[in-house]
Amino acid sequence: MAQRQLLRAINRASILNAIKAHGAIARTDIATFTGLSPATVTGLTAELIEDGLILEKTEGESRGGRRPILLALNPQGAAVVGIKLAEEHATLALTDINADILAKHTIQLGPRDPRSISLQLASETRDLLAEAAIKTNQLLGVGVGLSGIIDSQAGICRVSPHNDWHDVPFANLLADELGCIVTLDNNVNTLTLVEQLYGAGQQVRDFLVITTGRGVGMGIVTNGAIYRGSTGGAGEFGHIVIDPDGFACSCGNRGCLETFVSEPWLMRRAELNGLHVTSPDDLIALAYADHPIARDMLMAAGRALGQATANLVNLFNPSLIIISGEGVRAGDLMFGTMRATMARHMFAPLAEKLDIRIEPLSEDIWARGAASLVLSTIFSMPTLH
Ligand SMILES: [Zn+2]
Known part of the structure; x- marks a missing residue:
């Protein structure tokens, strides 16, 4: 790409990102936000409207005169x-x-x-x-x-x-x-x-996503880009070892994080503990009905997850950790315990600016x-x- 075209493409992308981040934004605010000149913003936004990627709205708040025209992404774009x-x-x-x-x-x-x-x-x-x-x-x-x-x-x-x-x-x-x-x-x-483009990870340079449910997974964003590792295998968080003498995991190792936290393993442990539950939801309901064994199981899962996640914080120094996946329905018994365990094990200076968000359950995500x-x-x- 010639340098001029490249610059133009970068400016277009940065305008689109500013519009996406704000939902709806005036041209003058785009200029402030992106550092581009008003003339460049006017030219490129005209082009983006022509391409059908953005559209004009007139919902802005009046600033003492006529209501400003706002630009938003065109859903049909x-x-x-x-x-x-x-x-x-x-x-x-x-x-x-x-x-x-x-x-x-x-x-x-x-x-x-x-x-x-x-x-x-x-x-x-x-x-x-x-x-x-x-x-x-x-x-x-x-x-x-x-x-x-x-x-x-x-x-x-x-x-x-x-x-x-x-x-x-x-x-x-x-x-x-x-x-x-x-x-x-x-x-x-x-x-x-999707968290980086549309969710809590927008404008966040360094964050981690941890998913629990069927397994335990992890997404890594460093310096604004997803880190994949040399062969695309980075983030096998579920298979870090918590207890070398623990249960045999499907990966061939023993005592992996998954064997403490994933739903199939919670079910297996429930059975071993003599609990008669037919689904993870049953187990969760029992725990919140104050059944001591079910409660202990969710809290033990939270402790294992918290200990492992504290290690991640020490390695990556993220500003945000997003917890997502079907497993979030285990609620505060698991994730409150996770937070408390993290607080104990994290390197203190790295904990100060760290935000932890538990996402609501979403099948669509x-x-x-x-x-x-x-x-x-x-x-x-x-x-x-
Ligand atoms: Zn494993």
Whole structure:
């Protein structure tokens, strides 16, 4: 890219990010916020309106004169499909430029070979688009999130334990079926991305996302970028060792964090403790009804999580930790205990400016995250290659 074009693309992205961060913002405030000249802002916002990415609103508060014209993202500026590929099922969501869901399908997955899955997802994507009267060529792209080790750049699933996939070029398989761009990433990274683009991680340079539920996962943002490690496997937080003499984990190790915190392991421990519960929700309900064993189990999980997370704080010095995933419904018994344990073990100067947020339970966040894989191309800063 020539230097002039590059500068222009960077300025466009920084204007779009300022608009996204504020919801609706006047041109003069964009200039202040981005440090661009008013003339540049006027020129580039005209171009962005022409491209359909932003639109004018007149909802601003009056500053003693006429109401200022505000600029906002045009929800119709992009249509994207985000797919969460889980163990037994997949959730497909059609979203707008804000990653807000317009339509959603959840399907049971058939045979697990890559070809069958890509055919099933392609067919379901076409149905979703047909219902919303959107043509494939109007789609900006499809994002797919799944657990495992993913080379996002190459669109290759290196390892997916659920599907027994090794080095599967899944992005290409699905792209060939659909005839549009397909982006692939680890599902916790997609969740991290949606927090960075639209959630609590906006404008935060260094933050961590920890997910609990079926497993324990982690997304890492350092210096404004997702850290993936040398082979895409960074953030296997669930498999750090808490107790070397503990239970044998599916990864081959012993006493991993997951064996204390994940829902399948909570169920197993409940059984070993003689509790008759049929689901994690049962166990949680019992704990909040003051059953001492159930309470102790959630608190022990919170302690293990807090101890491990304190180590993360000492390593990464984040300003924000976001806790998300289905496991958040374990509530204060687990996460209050986590906070208290962290407070005891963190290196004190790093704890001072640290914000910890427990996100509300949201089934949709994963599909929104997968959609963000594609939406991020609108907002990311171009660089010289
Ligand atoms: Zn493990």
